[in-house]
Amino acid sequence: MPEFYSVFAGWLIDGNGSPARENVLIEIEKGEIRSVSDCAEEIRKEKYFLQPDMIDLSGFTVLPSLVDSHVHLTMSGSADLKIRESQQVEGFEDVCKRIMAHLDDHLYCGVLAVRDGGDRNAYTIRFRNSCHNQSRNPVLMKVSGKAWHRKGRYGRLIGRPPSGSKTLAESIYDTDEMPDQIKIVNSGLNSLSLFGKQTLPQFTFRELKDAVDLAEKYGKKVMVHANGVKPVGIAVAAGCHSIEHGFFMGEDNLKKIAEKELIWVPTAVTMKAYAGLMKGSDTGLVSEKNLDHQIEQIGLAREFGVKVAIGTDSGSPGVDHGKAMRDEMEILLEAGFSVEETVRSATSINADLIGLKKTGRIAKGMRADFIVAKDSPLEFPKSLQSIERIYMDGNLMYKA
Ligand SMILES: [Zn+2]
Structure with missing residues (x-):
């Protein structure tokens, strides 16, 4: 993975219990989450043009890795x-x-x-x-x-x-x-x-x-x-x-x-x-x-x-x-x-x-440990039956 990249999530569940957000841009640098921000579709296209490294996960839900x-x-x-x-x-x-x-x-x-x-x-x-x-x-x-x-x-x-x-x-x-x-x-x-x-x-x-x-x-x-x-x-x-x-x-x-x-x-x-x-x-x-x-x-x-x-x-x-x-x-x-x-x-x-301070949430400063499930959160937990991608420390560990 490059040192810096961004992920566009169709939906984000941040792990804190707050409502799922639609169209979110997550920026990752050296394995850590640098920013999490709302990102309208037009902006996504524009950013995509500027950042060819962006991973497009529209149509998918991003959530913290499970414990x-x-x-x-x-x-x-x-x-x-x-x-x-x-x-x-x-x-x-x-x-x-x-x-x-x-x-x-x-x-x-x-x-x-x-x-x-x-x-x-x-x-x-x-x-x-x-x-x-x-x-x-x-x-x-x-x-x-x-x-x-x-x-x-x-x-x-x-x-x-x-x-x-x-x-x-x-x-x-x-x-x-x-x-x-x-x-x-x-x-x-x-x-x-x-x-x-x-x-x-x-x-x-x-x-x-x-x-x-x-x-x-x-x-x-x-x-x-x-x-x-x-x-x-x-x-x-x-x-x-x-x-x-x-x-x-x-x-x-x-x-x-x-x-x-x-x-x-x-x-x-x-x-x-x-x-x-x-x-x-x-x-x-x-x-x-x-x-x-x-x-x-x-x-x-x-x-x-x-x-x-x-x-x-x-x-x-x-x-x-x-x-x-x-x-x-x-x-x-x-x-x-x-x-x-x-x-x-x-x-x-x-x-x-269990005392893990840098994982369990998708927020600025946390380690980029997250999983990607197909479709919207409405498909939970069925959509977790076949996880699409798994990231740990910002590295892609698994891709379906
Ligand atoms: Zn037991």
Whole structure:
């Protein structure tokens, strides 16, 4: 790409949630956005004459590259139990190959950054430190490594309990794993046989608060797996930075999340996947009801001003890396989010959550990370099924 070039966008969604704009000129210099301005059709023609390097994307929508704030890179979306079991016990080399394949899946779906929610062997950290060839696949990873769960409770598949007589905070402090964020599991899974059944919290308020204080001292955030009123309530009170899943958390918790300006990552697509996989059975029916309930909560969250971030939990049964992003976007639209609000949840809110300052928005001074979808924003998220172009740092990474 030349050092300076401009892009004429038929439509622009800037990632901040503001209404889509039509006919916009974006100027890019040394991989950074220099200006974003409205540009009438006549001016476009004139500019085009003066700037042969201008990329004409009239008829296309330009939006920031996507960020998935909850994935499990070591696992695939296969629903086959045998395959899932073998993926859990494979050695590092095989897992490495799978992580790379999943990062490719993300890249070609326009997801240029992901936050991993944990793996039992901390292979994601090892991969990040020793094998991530970013010149081959530049998708940025923020990894949790091994999550923390209470001994004897859910979480063994993605983590371990605090060691010996040590408290949660002491155990976190004592590891030398260097995760990008701390992942804590504070409830069980959602029941697929009994609608709305809730589990007890795994940790106390004090335990979580000490973990949050410690994380903050070292500039890290805490992402907490929590479903149900009590587990979410404690996590919110302790100031955990993002609530993952949050099924059946209830209105009060949603209001508190908004008040405390925390982030909610509903991962509703997981339940949609279960509903699809188990269709026709009792568990399928409960999954569907769980999904409907979560969609209601997402609608309420919008009303209360909760910052909702799109995370897919891809690597869960039936939830494929990359592709799941569109499904979760579709669910937000169904819950009453506008296209622009949905894109905000998939871009700037996520970028802020995972600490990316130069990406997630199309604005002056930001890095030129953006994707191009066919037609107007009215075709969202279907038009994201085949992304036309992907730019990172102003470089063309992919063209259909
Ligand atoms: Zn997860």
